[in-house]
Amino acid sequence: MERVEVLKGPASVLFGQGGLGGKVNLVTKQPLRDPFYFVETSVGSYNSYSGAIDLSGSLNDSKTVLYRLNASAETNESFIDFYDQQQYLIAPTLSWQISDRTKLTLEASYSLAEGPYDFGIPAQGSVLPNPNGKIPRNRFVSEPNLNDTSNGAFRIGYNFEHRFSDNWQARSVFQTSLFRLKRNTVFSFGLQDDLLTLERGVENFDYDENAYNLDNYVVAKLTTGSIKHELVAGFNLSKTDTNSKALFNDTTPLNVFNPVYRTATEASLPDFDIKNTAQQLGFYLQDQITLAENFKLLLGGRFDIANQEFQDLLNQTTDFKQTEAFSPRVGIVYQPIQPISLYASYSRSFNQATSAFGAALPEPERGTQYEIGVKADLTDRLATTLAFYDLTRTNLSAEDPNNPQRTIQIGEQRSRGIEFDISGEILPGWNIIAGYAYTDAEITRDNPSTVGNQLNNVPRHALNLWTTYEIQSGSLKGLGFGLGAFYYGARQADLANTVELPSYVRTDAAIYYKRDNYRAAINIKNLFDTDYFVSAQNVNRIIPGDPLTIQGTISWQF
Template identity: 45%
Template sequence: MKLRHFSYLGIAGIICLLCSESVQAQEKENLVQINLNSENIVSQAETKAKVPVTQIPQIRDIQRPHTTAKDLLAQQQNQVILVTGVNLNTSENSFEVILETSNPKQLQAVAKSEGNNFIVDIPNAQLKLNTGELFRQEKPIAGITDVVVTNQDANTIRIMVTGETGLPKVELYESDKGLIFVATPVTTSTQQPQTPDKPPANTTEQGEEPPIELVVTGTIFEVPIEDTPQSIQVVPREVLENRGVVRLDEFTDNVSGVQRITGGDGFGTSGFIIRGFSDQFENLRNGFRSQGGFPRDLANIDRVEVLKGPAAALYGGGFQSGVVNILTKKPLEEPSYEVKATVGSFDFYRGEVDLTGPLVENQSLLYRLNVAYQDQGSFRDFLNYKNFFIAPSLTWNIGPRTTLSFDYEYVDADYSDDQIFPAEPEFLQISPKTYLGEPDLASERFTAHSLVLGFSHEFSDNWQYRLGFNTLWQDVFDEGVIESGGLQADRRTLNREFQRRTNDLENLTLRNEILGKFNTGSVKHNLLFGVEYSRLEYAYKFSGAPIAPIDIFNPIYGARPTEALSLSFNEAYGNDTLGIYLQDIAEVLPSLKIVAGVRFDNVDGFYEDRETNTSFNEVSDSQFSPRLGIVYQPSDTTTLYASWSNSFTPQVFGRNSSGEPFEPVTSEQLEVGIRQELFDKKLLAGLALYQITRENVATTDPNSDDFFDRIQTGEQRSRGVELDINGEILPGWNIIATYAYTDAQVTEDNLIPVGDRLPNAPYNSASLWTTYEIQSGNLQGLGAGLGIVYVGERQGGLPNTVTVPSYVRTDAALFYRRRQFEARLNFKNLFDIDYYDANDFSSINPQEPFTVIGSFSYKF
């Protein structure tokens, strides 16, 4: 069965590869040059309404150049033209940059792009301003983070426009005063980046190029956020850096309704609780499933997307309340080299290197290399962590419509096992620094490899084929883990067990997709069809022995196992999944869109004892996961939406009291929301109301005396309201504000009291992060940030055994950035409060006290 699945997918891939080769034979590479001497130029003085001289092609429309800007200058042999002034004028939705010169018609321009940066080089001009050789304006309008005009070299002016969430749209005009660049921001969307060298789109009957929609994020389907009937938040790398984030899970402070699943101090985890429900440690990395719960380095992370609500319609089983998608950095066309050093409290030391650029002269082969090393102590007694990370990636633009990519990651972490506290009230009374293991016994080693291969070919402007392959394998060896048991009758002596554990995980995915745009009458369709095969295998081996208990209020260390180790578990579980999915966004009217999708999954799961070589639980489930939504946009600043979606999670573990395999746990969500742009589109506010009901939750069989006999009669429900606001209040003053009300509780169960709250799901949580950066003058680039995080009372486990107290944490930042370098100081937990996080396996975890993090980076 497994081989047959691979065969079908492989045949489909080979057919598309052959088709792409035939098309590639007809492709030619051309330099994108904007010649302002063209006879087609319409002067601004000749018409009242601005007519584009020519639209600079966006990244996917740029033909791959054979020469550099310097080569072009040598070929043209034009006189160097002086630009004596730079003016910037803003309007509601766009802005224009005017390069003042007496010879505008002799200027030539070469367009390129890297990430969210649209770059125009003028290789026969030089900037001569009274204020120097640099013009810079940050946040000229909402959606644009930076505009820079500077001398690239002795003969070249460079104009760089940086979009906040996507590549800006740029057009050129000519006037009597000079050359005018008009820039418009493009809204972030949820599509994978398009091939950066697609030929120009077909022109309209009037001869003008139609506007080209650009989408920039890494999830599976091609749709702008404003056309999505669900709540979506994006945390860009700039926010992570401004906040001094050193652990991936810290991004949750800037997203409403999301809490992290804590697994101890140090590198943190990548497991999350979304809208009150936990999907354990599974999330997405570049759109592919990735097991969390283990160290994840920040060096190559570009941004984090949070898509709320059941996600099985696109991603298959799991993700019952939402999904976190981590997007990594990609190779750039322009060479860039950056080094960064970070030091901080508790012996924190970290170094990073980020290198990128072309490997060949025509820029068809690009590379990126991220390397990081980290060595840190901890505010917890006896804990230390070391981590090495390397991530090379390549992008090969085989032709104007064909791209092949390669991404690899390697993590090697060596750290002390961190003993989180059991969810009992007594553990809130001891010092947060207390360590409950044995310092000289606890040692863990984690290694992980991740490989992603991607192939994309565009048959035409409207049809595209994508092939993706992802594999992840990771190993964990725990040399000596002290597992906490329950407290004895004196409520201060903690029972413990010594364990030695190994964990091995392998996960692979092969995905084939066809994307197409077409019309049926007046209705426009955006279609996705995909076939995906995935395999997960997780093997673990535990051995244990008794060890002396410890006094949690007065710990004394030095205990050793009192018996020889005995095998506890040598087991493995996993599944093979074949999924087929179809989704369409139908534009019935320009202001009305309907989203409909469905996925069918066939899951074959196994659970085996490798010590006896027996399989004691095999399940086979088939499930449809539908999704339906509607989007109404009464104006270009307002979006209303409503959606209904389902998800499921196969149950590999256990059987019911009758010996039958469990049915999948299912969830259903209803959501309505509004997205509103405010203050001339400088602020974006999103408000969502939802209800998620999870059914078929396994609970104790009331007709059996055996606690482990289970039946699926449990139900859990989450209702809530979420508010997210982000944008610019004034030039240089940015804000991210969130609020969430989450009512997540047990609604049916045979053991857990109905009404018990789900772990680590506070009724109320809110956050504010704001920064201000001086925009001009001698102190330009100097800025400060202030953050406040509030989390209400939570429960530490199910059944509810301990209430984790609420807290208000304050953070602050100072930074200075000028041209190539940036220096930053971050102050976390400014008032040194004691606070705790919880998780869904009945434990609580103390968080860091007052901490200072300093960093310095330089680009060259």
């Protein structure tokens, strides 16, 4: 990746379906005209080793055909017993500058991750008291001989751009993504009444997903009198085929305080065999209107026609659903003075709903968001943003509290909150990224027993601070230091709000040195070895955070 962009707020009108809270946009590395060669290696705690290469340059004398190749391999263990994972990646990219106005880029990648699956530990003995004591956070609740997971993803696509003039351009983007997941594991249920013995099952799960996405749009800059327009119009066509099937069996329980691991047998009882085909056609139009240099208006809309065909091969049943939806988007920006931008927005979203196993859910997910805020450029290198939002989502997918292997839909959830961010360079060499979020996320319409409950894994208060300083001159030029603190408030472990994860503060640090084409760094996570819990899948699967972890990295560019 060249960079990771976190786009906060509604972003679902253009280029595809999606939610309202935000998007994480992964920007891939693009080919370079001049030769570029990069090698990196790292060593860390728990036998973590990795290596990576990044190569780029031209394939012809005129430098109109360029390439880039990224590849990496990593192996690592964990503080959790019997944990050993390997990850591999290769990602070639080829670009062709057909003319000064036309460019074609071909991208592909293959990634593979193999290793065990971590099911966490039960709440009693971790975040709740247990008369038998405290469960060690490194406890492995599966079986060493039967906990294998393989995630493989192959992606290939193109990006075609053509500029008719300085004011008109067209773009076509297509991507195919083939995802394969195989999991053969012993998983955990709940503790028995003695609070010693953990009930377990054995699962054999196969999941295949083939996704195809085509986006075609034009961008036009027009002027009507004194008013400027930037129009975006296009259509999006997508199709996703999923196949998922699973076998289950009960298996021997485990004493979580004095585990004796056995040779488990593989699952043999069929649980489900599901095939799902989802198709969607969306048309969108957006106009960014400059009414004055300090006053801009955004008007957009997207109309989707979506359908799903769901086949239960085990029970030999078929279901078909089709939905049409219109998702508007309105935004306004006013600058009373050049460094200050006041903004407000309204947006709706639409998303076809599927379970974690690829099964169709009864209703599509819809969302509505209102947001107002202010952005201030304190200097030309330091900016801050303050936002207030109200976001409502209906038919949200969630884990069934009575069966973690199933997915249910929440009638309605609402998130209201305040977010404050500041980032940039305070002084030469001194950079900061800081933020605070207050989030009130609750179920507003569902079963009476859950209405008013807080959403799981969402803290009311979260605070982050990361700052670095790099020496700018002298013999130590290029030497830098980083220090950060991350606070997460108490969070609910389940939608029933029966268990609460405690708040925590984690401190990270770094020291690095870069000079010419050489860079070395030591990164420290959880500097004070804080014992904390990062999240929960449910009350029987509480996920501990990593203890003190150190990683050293050396890289060369030539």
